[in-house]
Amino acid sequence: xxxxxxxxxxxxxxxxxxxxxxxxxxxxxxxxxxxxxxxxxxxxxxxxxxxxxxxxxxxxxxxxxxxxxxxxxxxxxxxxxxxxxxxxxxxxxxxxxxxxxxxxxxxxxxxxxxxxxxxxxxxxxxxxxxxxxxxxxxxxxxxxxxxxxxxxxxxxxxxxxxxxxxxxxxxxxxxxxxxxxxxxxxxxxxxxxxxxxxxxxxxxxxxxxxxxxxxxxxxxxxxxxxxxxxxxxxxxxxxxxxxxxxxxxxxxxxxxxxxxxxxxxxxxxxxxxxxxxxxxxxxxxxxxxxxxxxxxxxxxxxxxxxxxxxxxxxxxxxxxxxxxxxx
Amino acid sequence: xxxxxxxxxxxxxxxxxxxxxxxxxxxxxxxxxxxxxxxxxxxxxxxxxxxxxxxxxxxxxxxxxxxxxxxxxxxxxxxxxxxxxxxxxxxxxxxxxxxxxxxxxxxxxxxxxxxxxxxxxxxxxxxxxxxxxxxxxxxxxxxxxxxxxxxxxxxxxxxxxxxxxxxxxxxxxxxxxxxxxxxxxxxxxxxxxxxxxxxxxxxxxxxxxxxxxxxxxxxxxxxxxxxxxxxxxxxxxxxxxxxxxxxxxxxxxxxxxxxxxxxxxxxxxxxxxxxxxxxxxxxxxxxxxxxxxxxxxxxxxxxxxx
Numbered sequence: 001x002x003x004x005x006x007x008x009x010x011x012x013x014x015x016x017x018x019x020x021x022x023x024x025x026x027x028x029x030x031x032x033x034x035x036x037x038x039x040x041x042x043x044x045x046x047x048x049x050x051x052x053x054x055x056x057x058x059x060x061x062x063x064x065x066x067x068x069x070x071x072x073x074x075x076x077x078x079x080x081x082x083x084x085x086x087x088x089x090x091x092x093x094x095x096x097x098x099x100x101x102x103x104x105x106x107x108x109x110x111x112x113x114x115x116x117x118x119x120x121x122x123x124x125x126x127x128x129x130x131x132x133x134x135x136x137x138x139x140x141x142x143x144x145x146x147x148x149x150x151x152x153x154x155x156x157x158x159x160x161x162x163x164x165x166x167x168x169x170x171x172x173x174x175x176x177x178x179x180x181x182x183x184x185x186x187x188x189x190x191x192x193x194x195x196x197x198x199x200x201x202x203x204x205x206x207x208x209x210x211x212x213x214x215x216x217x218x219x220x221x222x223x224x225x226x227x228x229x230x231x232x233x234x235x236x237x238x239x240x241x242x243x244x245x246x247x248x249x250x251x252x253x254x255x256x257x258x259x260x261x262x263x264x265x266x267x268x269x270x271x272x273x274x275x276x277x278x279x280x281x282x283x284x285x286x287x288x289x290x291x292x293x294x295x296x297x298x299x300x301x302x303x304x305x306x307x308x309x310x311x312x313x314x315x316x317x318x319x320x321x322x323x324x325x326x327x
Numbered sequence: 328x329x330x331x332x333x334x335x336x337x338x339x340x341x342x343x344x345x346x347x348x349x350x351x352x353x354x355x356x357x358x359x360x361x362x363x364x365x366x367x368x369x370x371x372x373x374x375x376x377x378x379x380x381x382x383x384x385x386x387x388x389x390x391x392x393x394x395x396x397x398x399x400x401x402x403x404x405x406x407x408x409x410x411x412x413x414x415x416x417x418x419x420x421x422x423x424x425x426x427x428x429x430x431x432x433x434x435x436x437x438x439x440x441x442x443x444x445x446x447x448x449x450x451x452x453x454x455x456x457x458x459x460x461x462x463x464x465x466x467x468x469x470x471x472x473x474x475x476x477x478x479x480x481x482x483x484x485x486x487x488x489x490x491x492x493x494x495x496x497x498x499x500x501x502x503x504x505x506x507x508x509x510x511x512x513x514x515x516x517x518x519x520x521x522x523x524x525x526x527x528x529x530x531x532x533x534x535x536x537x538x539x540x541x542x543x544x545x546x547x548x549x550x551x552x553x554x555x556x557x558x559x560x561x562x563x564x565x566x567x568x569x570x571x572x573x574x575x576x577x578x579x580x581x582x583x584x585x586x587x588x589x590x591x592x593x594x595x596x597x598x599x600x601x602x603x604x605x606x607x608x609x610x611x612x613x614x615x616x617x618x619x620x621x622x623x624x625x626x627x628x629x630x631x632x633x
Contacts (some may be wrong), residue, residue, distance in 0.1 A: 001423070001424065001427050004427045004428070004431055005427060005430065005431075007431065008430055008431040008434050009426075009434075011431075011434075011435045011494075011498075012434050012435050012438050012439075015435050015438065015439040015498075016438055016439060016442060019439060019442045019443055020442070023442075023536075024536070027534075027535075027536045034516065040456070042450075042454070042535060043450040043454040043456035043459070046450035046454070047446070047447040047450045047451070047462065048414060049443050049446070049447075050444055050446070050506055051445035051462070051509055052619050053440075053443065053446070053499075053502055053503045053506045054465075054466070054469060054503065054506050054507060055343050056503060056533060057474075057477050057481065057499075057500060057502075057503025057504060057506075058469055058472055058474075058476065058503065058504075058507070059469075059475060060480070061476050061477040061478075061479075061480040061481055062472065062476045064479070064480035065476045065479055065480060068479055068480070072551075075483075080394075093461075114368070117364070118365070118368060121360075121361040121364050121365050122361075122365055123445055124328075124358070124361045125362065129365075129570045132369075133366075133368075133369050135616070135619065136369045136373050137328055137368065137369065137372055138615075138619070139372075139373075139376075139616075140372065140376075141499060141560070141615070142560055142564075142608070142611040142612045142615035143376075143564070143608050143611070143612070144563070144564030144565075144566065144582050144607060144608070144611070145564070146564075146566055146582045146585050146586050146590070146604075146607065147564075147582075147585075147604050147607050147608045148602070149366060149586075149590060149604075150379060150585070150590065150600055150601055150604030151375045151376055151378070151379045151604065152375060153590075153597075153600070154375065154378045154379060154382060154395070154597070154601070155375050155378070157597075164392060164393055164394070165394065166390070166391065166392070166393065166394045166395075166597065167394075168374070168375070168378065168394070168396070171394050171396070185553070191594065199603065202372065202375075207626070210623050210626055210627065211627060212585050214623075214627040227524065257474075259471055260539065263473045263474075264474065264475070265566075265567050266490070266566040266567060268578075269566070270566070270586060270590065282475070285475055285478075286567070286570070286571075289478065289479065289571075290570075290571075295479055298478075299479050300469065301475075302473070302476050302478075302479070303474045305473055305475060306473065306475075306476055309471050309473060312471050313468045313472070315470045316467055316468065316470065316471055317464055317467055317468050318466070320467045321464070321499060
């Protein structure tokens with residue numbers, strides 16, 4: 001164990017040193033070039049290692065995944081559109097898509113709304129309480145989905161009727177005289193999916209609160225004053241003066257959360273592994289790859305996911321260009 | 328005349344301060360409402376964590392037969408608390424080894440990409456070259472690309488090279504997946520540094536290499552720290568990449584070990600599962616609490632632009 005820790009520290013040291021040497025060499029190569037060529041080539045050498053990582057780990061695999069999605073489970077023969085048609089025709093995958101869509105509709109909106117509420121309300125407390133309450137809300141961000149699974153396992157735990165409940169929710173409702181409920185097994189109206197969504201909201205609201213709080217604090221006082229002098233009440237000031245000025249940040253938080261939700265895997269994998277109709281695209285990908293050993297279907301799922309992110313990608317790029325032109 | 332002006336100049340700020348404080352205080356308007364809502368939210372947020380924390384010290388029978396909240400009216404339960412669960416989870420459930428594995432995966436995967444990204448960010452912020460805008464927009468669009476696209480092809484390459492399951496295999500994967508965010512954050516931060524300073528270094532005869540190491544890198548420490556914290560939390564808490572490129576066994580990080588050795592075992596009591604859960608959270612929570620200020624600054628610097 002000590003050896004492993006030593007190895008880790010040595011790796012960090014050697015890795016960083018190797019990177020420094022690499023850049024020193026690239027810099028030297030540029031300096032050997034005659035006259036203007038040094039300045040022409042140097043920028044490309046500076047970005048080369050970063051782009052090598054991006055190309056190898058994102059760009060090349062994207063192309064390869066599209067190719068695999070048209071091949072069979074072992075990627076040994078072409079099957080045309082089979083992977084796509086089989087998936088889209090299976091009712092279980094349709095349920096998976098619907099669940100994922102439900103996550104995408106519910107989670108980002110709630111995360112933005114709760115984060116904004118927390119940002120605005122905590123802003124009105126005295127500094128000590130503001131700081132403490134924000135730390136509490138932000139804290140789950142540091143907890144992994146597996147850790148969250150343990151935490152929420154103690155909330156959703158279910159024991160058959162008659163035994164003492166050790167799950168918080170069942171303890172509350174049995175104390176009120178109701179029968180205990182296996183929360184994560186109620187697939188009617190996707191109730192169980194909502195309980196899983198609560199876990200992601202718990203983890204994400206802090207992030208939303210931190211960004212929105214900074215934005216709210218950045219709203220100039222005189223715009224609030226002007227509205228107040230005009231006789232607007234607090235509610236009108238919030239929705240007509242504050243919200244329009246922080247709308248850019250609201251969208252940023254919404255889009256960032258949305259991207260995270262589309263990729264959701266670990267919460268579902270840890271809590272139900274997609275059982276009781278809680279499956280989502282990320283978990284289905286993992287099971288196609290590691291339970292069914294079906295490269296083709298797994299790749300087809302990823303391609304669909306990638307296509308779903310394309311509009312967001314265009315939005316991000318457009319947004320970035322607009323901000324750059326304003327700066 | 329002069330005195331009036333002085334009075335006005337002096338009066339204006341005072342009035343502003345008074346108005347500001349009345350806005351910030353606002354006890355009449357939203358005091359109790361804000362306080363109650365914030366209190367309820369914080370209560371809901373923290374109670375599940377308190378449950379985990381208390382359960383992790385309880386003996387097996389207590390944890391499996393009674394809820395943790397019953398401790399508040401059973402004083403005898405407090406005397407039975409011990410660190411035994413942690414010892415068992417650390418040794419018998421192999422979480423000790425997994426904890427070290429997580430460190431071995433997360434530290435290199437955090438520090439190596441920072442320097443690589445910083446060089447690229449420097450080039451984007453301070454150097455002119457054809458294709459600069461296009462190449463940076465490529466980074467912006469890659470921010471959105473889900474890392475799922477990498478798994479099938481990279482896993483095949485790793486199997487062919489026989490490095491699947493090793494530490495370097497995960498380091499490299501995390502470096503690749505974190506690179507676009509790293510370049511994005513660092514470049515946006517470097518773009519706010521005073522250009523005149525970099526220009527004057529150039530006039531003094533400093534090369535780009537010197538300017539980078541002596542001037543830009545030290546000035547970018549807040550952004551470097553923000554990204555490093557972000558990447559550390561992300562790698563330490565990651566389950567998907569670890570399951571795919573490392574899997575269970577000798578090199579498994581703590582998320583995988585907790586899932587497979589404790590949560591996935593029907594026989595493991597809540598006492599052990601919660602102790603393991605707390606072991607998996609203690610380091611990221613400590614890093615988070617100590618570095619929260621840097622983290623928040625980094626997040627808001629990149630994202631809040633209006």
